[in-house]
Amino acid sequence: MTANPLSPINAAAAAAPVAPIGVTPRFTPVDPLRLVRQNLLLFIATGFVGVMIGVGVWTYLRVYSAEYSTAARLLVTGGIESSTAMPVNGAPRERLEQIAAAIQNQIAILKSDQVINEVLKKPEVQDTDWFRSFSRRREGSTLAEQISAARNKLQDDLNASQPRNSTFLEVSLRGRFQEDLPRVLNSVIQAYLYQNEVSSSTESSGVRQVFTGMRRDAEAEVRRLEEAIRSSSVNMPLLDAKGSEAAMAFEKLNEETLRLDMAVQQARDSYKSLEAATREGKVAPAPEDVALAEADQAILTRNERIRQLRERRSVLLDGFGENHRAVREVDQSILATEQEKKKEMDRLLLERQSVKLNLARVAADGLEAQRAGLEHKLVDARSRMEDLTRQIGELKNLNTNLDLARKRQDEADQMLKNIDIRSKRPDAVGVKPAIQPTAPELVFPRFSTVVGGITALLLAVVGGLVFTRETLDQRIKSPADVKLLPGVDLLGVLPEATEDPLGGKRIEGAVERDATGLMAESFRHVRTAVLAAMDRNGYRSVMIVSGAAGAGVSAVTQNLAVSLAAVGRRVLVMEANLRRPSIHKLMNIPAEPGLAEVLSNHVKFDDAVRRRHDLNLDILTLGDPGSISPELFESTAFTTLLHRATSKYDLVLIDAPPGLITSESLLLARSVDAAVVVVRAMSETRGAVCRLIRQLSGLRADVLGVVVNGVRTSAGGYFRENYEAFYSYRQSPARRTPAAIAPADAAPADDEAPTEV
Numbered sequence: 001m002t003a004n005p006l007s008p009i010n011a012a013a014a015a016a017p018v019a020p021i022g023v024t025p026r027f028t029p030v031d032p033l034r035l036v037r038q039n040l041l042l043f044i045a046t047g048f049v050g051v052m053i054g055v056g057v058w059t060y061l062r063v064y065s066a067e068y069s070t071a072a073r074l075l076v077t078g079g080i081e082s083s084t085a086m087p088v089n090g091a092p093r094e095r096l097e098q099i100a101a102a103i104q105n106q107i108a109i110l111k112s113d114q115v116i117n118e119v120l121k122k123p124e125v126q127d128t129d130w131f132r133s134f135s136r137r138r139e140g141s142t143l144a145e146q147i148s149a150a151r152n153k154l155q156d157d158l159n160a161s162q163p164r165n166s167t168f169l170e171v172s173l174r175g176r177f178q179e180d181l182p183r184v185l186n187s188v189i190q191a192y193l194y195q196n197e198v199s200s201s202t203e204s205s206g207v208r209q210v211f212t213g214m215r216r217d218a219e220a221e222v223r224r225l226e227e228a229i230r231s232s233s234v235n236m237p238l239l240d241a242k243g244s245e246a247a248m249a250f251e252k253l254n255e256e257t258l259r260l261d262m263a264v265q266q267a268r269d270s271y272k273s274l275e276a277a278t279r280e281g282k283v284a285p286a287p288e289d290v291a292l293a294e295a296d297q298a299i300l301t302r303n304e305r306i307r308q309l310r311e312r313r314s315v316l317l318d319g320f321g322e323n324h325r326a327v328r329e330v331d332q333s334i335l336a337t338e339q340e341k342k343k344e345m346d347r348l349l350l351e352r353q354s355v356k357l358n359l360a361r362v363a364a365d366g367l368e369a370q371r372a373g374l375e376h377k378l379v380d381a382r383s384r385m386e387d388l389t390r391q392i393g394e395l396k397n398l399n400t401n402l403d404l405a406r407k408r409q410d411e412a413d414q415m416l417k418n419i420d421i422r423s424k425r426p427d428a429v430g431v432k433p434a435i436q437p438t439a440p441e442l443v444f445p446r447f448s449t450v451v452g453g454i455t456a457l458l459l460a461v462v463g464g465l466v467f468t469r470e471t472l473d474q475r476i477k478s479p480a481d482v483k484l485l486p487g488v489d490l491l492g493v494l495p496e497a498t499e500d501p502l503g504g505k506r507i508e509g510a511v512e513r514d515a516t517g518l519m520a521e522s523f524r525h526v527r528t529a530v531l532a533a534m535d536r537n538g539y540r541s542v543m544i545v546s547g548a549a550g551a552g553v554s555a556v557t558q559n560l561a562v563s564l565a566a567v568g569r570r571v572l573v574m575e576a577n578l579r580r581p582s583i584h585k586l587m588n589i590p591a592e593p594g595l596a597e598v599l600s601n602h603v604k605f606d607d608a609v610r611r612r613h614d615l616n617l618d619i620l621t622l623g624d625p626g627s628i629s630p631e632l633f634e635s636t637a638f639t640t641l642l643h644r645a646t647s648k649y650d651l652v653l654i655d656a657p658p659g660l661i662t663s664e665s666l667l668l669a670r671s672v673d674a675a676v677v678v679v680r681a682m683s684e685t686r687g688a689v690c691r692l693i694r695q696l697s698g699l700r701a702d703v704l705g706v707v708v709n710g711v712r713t714s715a716g717g718y719f720r721e722n723y724e725a726f727y728s729y730r731q732s733p734a735r736r737t738p739a740a741i742a743p744a745d746a747a748p749a750d751d752e753a754p755t756e757v
Contacts, residue, residue, distance in 0.1 A: 061450065072437040116151045218408040229399065299345060547659055558586045561573045572618045573653050597623045
């Protein structure tokens with residue numbers, strides 16, 4: 001309670017981070033419903049004006065620019081219908097698709113220059129006011145120019161379309177001349193039907209000519225092919241027989257040739273094998289070759305010699321033994337004879353192989369000669385067979401082409417018959433009149449479109465202007481705008497005093513006059529928020545400041561002080577507005593002596609303080625403004641004075657001047673504990689409030705928050721429903737009197753008596 005107010009407030013406050021003050025948003029969020037409710041009368045007036053303007057415009061257009069429309073329908077059958085398609089919505093599916101494509105072609109024909117020119121040449125059309133209007137537009141224009149202008153206009157105003165899921169062609173014409181439209185439209189339809197009939201007849205004639213030419217060409221082709229077949233030297237059966245014989249002969253020769261080819265190949269392979277064996281000395285005799293060699297006389301002689309020697313050896317072996325010289329001589333003779341036999345055998349086999357090699361060569365040469373002889377016969381047989389095949393193919397082609405030519409001739413005859421039949425059928429006509437042109441109807445201007453469109457446009461323009469103005473408006477108008485200030489708390493909201501029906505129409509002394517009124521209740525909310533922040537941080541001094549003049553800082557200070565004193569707090573109100581002091585007037589006490597005299601040591605602090613006993617409140621006025629300068633708020637004298645005041649009182653409320661246009665508030669912020677910013681609704685912008693809070697945030701004073709003063713009621717506004725709910729709840733027999741806020745022992749007001757310290 002007696003701590004130095006210039007020392008750190010407390011540990012919690014010193015450690016608490018300062019909320020950053022950022023850049024306020026450029027555009028204000030808008031509640032569309034609230035905006036409409038606030039400007040409901042403006043929108044109603046705008047709608048009424050829009051209706052009046054729309055009626056006027058519609059009347060003008062109705063008289064000078066009215067347009068009418070007439071319509072007719074044509075039934076498009078597309079010619080003779082098919083009876084095989086499945087029905088869809090009463091019409092065959094395939095047929096409906098064909099007719100849809102046909103209708104698009106008919107629309108192009110209907111609006112073609114050829115049809116329109118025929119319409120404009122008709123006397124009944126040229127005799128209408130619609131046609132004569134084109135000559136009035138251009139004085140001295142020729143008939144050709146008039147027709148050209150009418151053609152362009154008629155093509156623009158003429159519309160043709162196909163109603164959905166139907167085979168109708170709907171034709172409509174719009175224009176200003178109500179009586180002439182059916183006549184012109186009827187002329188268009190007649191010209192179109194005539195043109196369609198001419199085109200159909202021309203098309204039928206052209207198709208007939210095409211198929212007649214096809215029939216004539218087919219007949220000529222049939223005659224030519226029949227003549228070619230008659231001029232042929234042989235007939236088909238004979239050619240087929242000869243072809244079969246030639247094919248069989250060629251097949252036999254071909255088989256024989258293939259057989260000889262295989263025999264020649266085998267003979268050549270055998271000869272080459274024998275030749276290679278002979279050249280390399282490798283003899284592989286066949287059994288018959290060995291038998292022939294052994295039957296040779298030389299071999300037989302040697303075999304007999306060997307037999308005799310072996311008989312002698314057997315006799316000698318029995319008489320002399322194995323090792324006897326005679327036995328060994330016989331053995332040598334036997335060996336020599338066997339060697340001679342072998343040499344002779346090899347010679348005989350080699351001679352036999354040479355004979356076989358010569359025979360193989362001769363056989364191969366003979367087969368090749370035989371193959372060469374067959375080759376000439378095979379070529380002749382192939383040539384004959386190919387010639388017969390060609391003749392058969394040519395004759396077949398002639399017969400096939402003859403059949404095709406006769407078929408084309410029959411088809412052309414049938415198509416010509418069909419054309420004759422179709423031209424005589426009643427459903428051959430592709431387009432028929434269905435509904436005659438209707439009575440012209442007004443299509444422009446339409447009352448609902450013109451009046452509704454103009455009214456909607458005017459409402460949109462006014463609504464856009466209102467929305468743009470509301471979006472770009474940076475002023476603080478309601479508590480919702482305070483939420484757009486970054487890092488700033490809302491301490492309370494004070495309604496516009498003139499709109500409080502029971503509050504005396506003035507904010508000054510509102511709590512004192514009616515302690516149970518709406519204004520007093522609003523100050524209680526502010527008091528609760530301020531006390532919570534002050535007590536939480538141990539603050540004792542707070543200055544009430546605004547950014548610009550006219551925010552009601554002095555009235556807020558007065559009422560807040562009275563509300564604080566009503567809860568038993570010892571409160572001192574100190575006036576520090578050097579340029580426009582008003583606390584002494586609001587408290588109804590003398591202006592001097594005051595703060596100026598205390599700081600200049602002319603008067604003691606206790607002598608300068610005035611007491612309102614009825615309010616249990618002490619006030620230190622400014623005193624003589626001429627004897628004080630802003631620099632005194634930085635002096636030791638002011639610091640000592642503020643220290644003494646915070647030691648004696650629970651709360652010291654300082655009425656400070658505007659912070660953005662004077663320097664005193666910034667000097668005071670270096671000494672006081674806290675600051676409360678008062679904002680006048682509809683007067684100050686968010687940017688100005690942020691700038692003031694940024695300036696204060698860099699000093700000693702802790703900005704507790706913002707109090708919005710003078711918030712007006714409006715449709716969708718902040719206090720409209722609060723007013724009604726508050727006064728409805730307030731209606732009670734036990735209504736409190738203003739005296740109820742004063743303590744029971746409060747003495748009558750004694751403005752002249754100083755407070756006893």
